[in-house]
Amino acid sequence: MNALQPWFHTMTNRPRLLITMGDVAGIGPEIIARAWPKLITLCRPIVVGDADSLRRALELVKSPAVVQEVLDLEVVACGPKLIPCLQGSEQRLTEVRPGQVSAAAGRAAYDFLCLAITQTLAGAADGIVTAPLHKEGLRAAGLPYPGHTEILAEHTGARRFAMVLFVSGPGKREMVGLGVAHVTLHLALRDVFQHLSTPAVLDKIQLLDGLLSRLLEHRPRIGVAALNPHASDGSLFGDEETEIIEPAVKLAQREGINVSGPWPSDTLFLRAKDGEFEGIVAMYHDQGHIALKLLGGRRAVNISAGLPLVRTSVAHGTAYDIAGKGIADPGSLIEATRVATKLALANAKQPGN
Amino acid sequence: MNALQPWFHTMTNRPRLLITMGDVAGIGPEIIARAWPKLITLCRPIVVGDADSLRRALELVKSPAVVQEVLDLEVVACGPKLIPCLQGSEQRLTEVRPGQVSAAAGRAAYDFLCLAITQTLAGAADGIVTAPLHKEGLRAAGLPYPGHTEILAEHTGARRFAMVLFVSGPGKREMVGLGVAHVTLHLALRDVFQHLSTPAVLDKIQLLDGLLSRLLEHRPRIGVAALNPHASDGSLFGDEETEIIEPAVKLAQREGINVSGPWPSDTLFLRAKDGEFEGIVAMYHDQGHIALKLLGGRRAVNISAGLPLVRTSVAHGTAYDIAGKGIADPGSLIEATRVATKLALANAKQPGN
Numbered sequence: 141m142n143a144l145q146p147w148f149h150t151m152t153n154r155p156r157l158l159i160t161m162g163d164v165a166g167i168g169p170e171i172i173a174r175a176w177p178k179l180i181t182l183c184r185p186i187v188v189g190d191a192d193s194l195r196r197a198l199e200l201v202k203s204p205a206v207v208q209e210v211l212d213l214e215v216v217a218c219g220p221k222l223i224p225c226l227q228g229s230e231q232r233l234t235e236v237r238p239g240q241v242s243a244a245a246g247r248a249a250y251d252f253l254c255l256a257i258t259q260t261l262a263g264a265a266d267g268i269v270t271a272p273l274h275k276e277g278l279r280a281a282g283l284p285y286p287g288h289t290e291i292l293a294e295h296t297g298a299r300r301f302a303m304v305l306f307v308s309g310p311g312k313r314e315m316v317g318l319g320v321a322h323v324t325l326h327l328a329l330r331d332v333f334q335h336l337s338t339p340a341v342l343d344k345i346q347l348l349d350g351l352l353s354r355l356l357e358h359r360p361r362i363g364v365a366a367l368n369p370h371a372s373d374g375s376l377f378g379d380e381e382t383e384i385i386e387p388a389v390k391l392a393q394r395e396g397i398n399v400s401g402p403w404p405s406d407t408l409f410l411r412a413k414d415g416e417f418e419g420i421v422a423m424y425h426d427q428g429h430i431a432l433k434l435l436g437g438r439r440a441v442n443i444s445a446g447l448p449l450v451r452t453s454v455a456h457g458t459a460y461d462i463a464g465k466g467i468a469d470p471g472s473l474i475e476a477t478r479v480a481t482k483l484a485l486a487n488a489k490q491p492g493n
Numbered sequence: 494m495n496a497l498q499p500w501f502h503t504m505t506n507r508p509r510l511l512i513t514m515g516d517v518a519g520i521g522p523e524i525i526a527r528a529w530p531k532l533i534t535l536c537r538p539i540v541v542g543d544a545d546s547l548r549r550a551l552e553l554v555k556s557p558a559v560v561q562e563v564l565d566l567e568v569v570a571c572g573p574k575l576i577p578c579l580q581g582s583e584q585r586l587t588e589v590r591p592g593q594v595s596a597a598a599g600r601a602a603y604d605f606l607c608l609a610i611t612q613t614l615a616g617a618a619d620g621i622v623t624a625p626l627h628k629e630g631l632r633a634a635g636l637p638y639p640g641h642t643e644i645l646a647e648h649t650g651a652r653r654f655a656m657v658l659f660v661s662g663p664g665k666r667e668m669v670g671l672g673v674a675h676v677t678l679h680l681a682l683r684d685v686f687q688h689l690s691t692p693a694v695l696d697k698i699q700l701l702d703g704l705l706s707r708l709l710e711h712r713p714r715i716g717v718a719a720l721n722p723h724a725s726d727g728s729l730f731g732d733e734e735t736e737i738i739e740p741a742v743k744l745a746q747r748e749g750i751n752v753s754g755p756w757p758s759d760t761l762f763l764r765a766k767d768g769e770f771e772g773i774v775a776m777y778h779d780q781g782h783i784a785l786k787l788l789g790g791r792r793a794v795n796i797s798a799g800l801p802l803v804r805t806s807v808a809h810g811t812a813y814d815i816a817g818k819g820i821a822d823p824g825s826l827i828e829a830t831r832v833a834t835k836l837a838l839a840n841a842k843q844p845g846n
Contacts, residue, residue, distance in 0.1 A: 328721050328731030333683055368681050369778035378681030406782035413787065425722035427779060429759035434766065434787045 154183050155266035155484035156213065157477060158256040160228070161189025163249045165236050166458025167468035168271030169197035175470035175477070176205055177220050182474075183481045186216055186265070187225040188256045190233050190248060194225055200466040213264045226259075228252035238464025246277030253288065257295045260449045266484040267450030269476050274458045286326060292447055301446035302347040305428060305455060306355075306479060307436030315355055315482050318412050318435065320420045320428040321348040321445065332424045336367065336380060341388035341421065348419045349397045351445035354486040355479065362419035363408050364389050364401030365427055371404045385423075409435070438469055441476040443483070450483045452476040507536050508619035508837035509566065510830060511609040513581070514542025518589050518598045519811025520821035521624030522550035528823035528830070529558055530573050535827075536834045539569055539618070540578040541609045543586050543601060547578055553819040566617045579612075581605035591817025599630025606641065610648045613802045619837035620803030622829050627811045639679060645800055654799035655700040658781060658808060659708075659832060660789030668708055668835050671765050671788065673773045673781040674701040674798065685777045689720065689733060694741035694774065701772045702750045704798035707839040708832065715772040716761050717742050717754030718780055724757045738776075762788070791822055794829040796836070803836045805829040 159179070162168035172179075172187060173194065179185045187194060191209045198205055205221045216224045229251035231244045256268045270288055278285055285291050293301055303325065308317035321344040324335045345362060352360035364385055368378035375382060385402040392399045403411070405422070409431035412420055422428030432440050440455040454472040462468055512532070515521035525532075525540060526547065532538045540547060544562045551558055558574045569577045582604035584597040609621045623641055631638055638644050646654055656678065661670035674697040677688045698715060705713035717738055721731035728735060738755040745752045756764070758775070762784035765773055775781030785793050793808035807825040815821055 326722060326726075326730060328725065329682075330686055330731060330733075368683075369679060369782070372681065373679075377679060378683055380683075405779045406786045409783055410786045426758050427783065429722070430762055430780065430783050431787060433759045433763045434784060 155481055155488070156184045156186065157480055157484065158188045158226075158259060158265045158268050159185050159473075159477070160252040160256045160268060160270045161187060161193065161249070162252070162271035163245045163274040163277045163458050164190055164193040164233055165238055165240055165242050165245045165277065165463060166272055166274055166460055167463045168458065169193045170200055170463070170466055171454070171468050171470040171473045172271060173197040173201045173203050173205070174468070175473045176203065176223055178470075178474045179477050180218060180220055182477050183484070184216075184218060185477065186210070186213060186218070187223060188228040188252045188259075189225060190229065191225045191227060193233055193236075194223065198223075200464070213259060226255065228255045239460040241274065241276045241280055243277070243280035243282075246274065246279070246281035246283065249273050250278060250281065250283050250285075250291065253291055254295060257292065257449070261296065266487070267452075267480045269473070269480045270451065270453040271473065272454055272456065272458045274460070288453060289444065292444060292451060296447050296449060298447045300343060300347065301444060302344050304348060304351055304443045304445050305432045305440055306443050307432055307440050308475060308479070315357070315479070316418075318418060318420065318432070319348060319352050319355070319360070319443070320422050320432055322422045322425060322428050324424050326425065329424060333380075336384050336423060338384050338388045338391070341385055342391050344421050345388060345392040345397060345399055346395070347445040348421060349392070349399070351443060352419050355443075355482055356418060357486070359398050360418040361416065362397065362399040362421065363403050363412065363417040364399060364421045365405040365408050365423055366402035367423045369404070371402050438471055439475050441472055441479055443479060450480055450487060452480040452483070508834055508841070509537045509539065510833050510837065511541045511579075511612060511618045511621050512538050512826075512830070513605040513609045513621060513623045514540060514546065514602070515605070515624035516598045516602045516627040516630045516811050517543055517546040517586055518591055518593055518595050518630065518816060519625055519627055519813060520816045521811065522546045523553055523816070523819055524807070524821050524823040524826045525624060526550040526554045526556050526558070527821070528826045529556065529576055531823075531827045532830050533571060533573055535830050536837070537569075537571060538830065539563070539566060539571070540576060541581040541605045541612075542578060543582065544578045544580060546586055546589075547576065551576075553817070566612060579608065581608045592813040594627065594629045594633055596630070596633035596635075599627065599632070599634035599636065602626050603631060603634065603636050603638075603644065606644055607648060610645065610802070614649065619840070620805070620833045622826070622833045623804065623806040624826065625807055625809065625811045627813070641806060642797065645797060645804060649800050649802060651800045653696060653700065654797060655697050657701060657704055657796045657798050658785045658793055659796050660785055660793050661828060661832070668710070668832070669771075670709075671771060671773065671785070672701060672705050672708070672713070672796070673775050673785055675775045675778060675781050677777050679778065682777060686733075689737050689776060691737050691741045691744070694738055695744050697774050698741060698745040698750060698752055699748070700798040701774060702745070702752070704796060705772050708796075708835055709771060710839070712751050713771040714769065715750065715752040715774065716756050716765065716770040717752060717774045718758040718761050718776055719755035720776045722757070724755050791824055792828050794825055794832055796832060803833050803840060805833040805836070
């Protein structure tokens, strides 16, 4: 127990987290294999995936751990050298090659996730940490989802949700860091404008506030990014600040949320880096991602806000170019597991998501 | 001479640089006063501004230096405690208050710049380093220029030019760093699309290549940013990558420029931070500025590319909120002077801009 983070000392049971393997042609199996010794110090992890793929990955990274196939989550044992794996798909995966798009791997990744969702919603697990999917693999399997989020939303019936990109700071006893929610995400920049509205901005402020309140254990200081350069310099370049964003900020303030803005985005992230903000609502994908990738390097994680279950994810993809080489960095998976653990603990204290 | 940067050892004459004071209601005078001991180790600086404003600033920062008003740049002496100042305007500035918009200060800032341009074009100086203007001050004086760039372009007759935001790295003997040219700058994000074209992107690639070749003394490695998230993920979100940016990159490559892209902008800046690129062409203001402010903090400088003279600038504004308090950081001015010195030396070796 000596390797536990200090914030575990108050709990009786570590949360049970399901680690989904993602696309087995990618780096999912090997980052799980490499991260395992760290994961079991954080929570009670159970892999949902393919036992044979995991065994190959353990061999690849020269791990002495063994895989135990399990059927019932209630009676699972785990340890530094014992990895419980819930067989999550009936797909035949022996012919999947690292780095090659495979319909079987795509279908299996979908199956792993669906099983993890069902188990977690049924109360058999406290949350889900996902290794990466491959969009082309899903498509090859006739499952044209752009990614995890849409599958999660569909299977949990969530109508309001946000992806929050989170980078933790150096805090040990408490979770500190910066979380960024995006009002729009995977859209052409040209299409961003038609998706910005006061309700949409307000929605992301509320979701970010709720998520970070649980994660950081206090009401976060949130800054909302402007859309235009210099926050439009007094409506000199664009009017979305006054017409759309400012009204949302005011409505959120009236609800008691500690939020301000819209702020020019180039200095907003610098101010957050200096500690002024713990949450940022960005208007479009690159606005948030340029900053967080620079701030967090490869440590960033994704967190789903607004779902009826705890779910975090690595912030990287399947990395087909290096899959099967045993060199993939497990840092983001470890960090995602640390964050999911913290959120599961917050849920245990104060149920309801 | 012992405080000189190593790259001065090969030159006989340090370049003569004009430091324009900018808006005297802002932090211009005080950052010049604070930077002076460092500036004279870099070049032969001459202030173009208002002698009385400079004297007040020296008092404010408790500098023992004295101001000597000069009329002829050819016979100027300067030292750690002797600041030559070319009186650059006939405006009466005694009633200008720090932090308050003033038509006289706006007009004077314009006059300082015009005089510096005339003197430099006439060969009496080797380049210009500018302290910040205030747009409202200019407007109050009936001079509705958005900033320095437009005045410089008009007075030098330049038709092709680019503002490059530059952050130097830790190199001592050689100049190293990252320069970012923007295809569009002070525009509503909504208006960016109509200003993107293959010739516009190519133009900025060429200007950035030319500038960085002189500054870094070798052909730079340039990455061009995509417009859309994930570089549009194979035209899934937007087509500007294939229709506009890629053709410009190919044309530039055919000219021998070491350029690649379009790259997803969130990872492009991270790759540049890791040393893969020395120049980036960004499509819009915040794309470049979010990254460079995070990378360079307050050390960033602006460089004019494409003008028939050397000109650099601080990358911050007049900071009216702290003007007159003597606390403004002179770091960006020092850095801008270091870069201008380097460019003036490159010009001396290989004339023509």
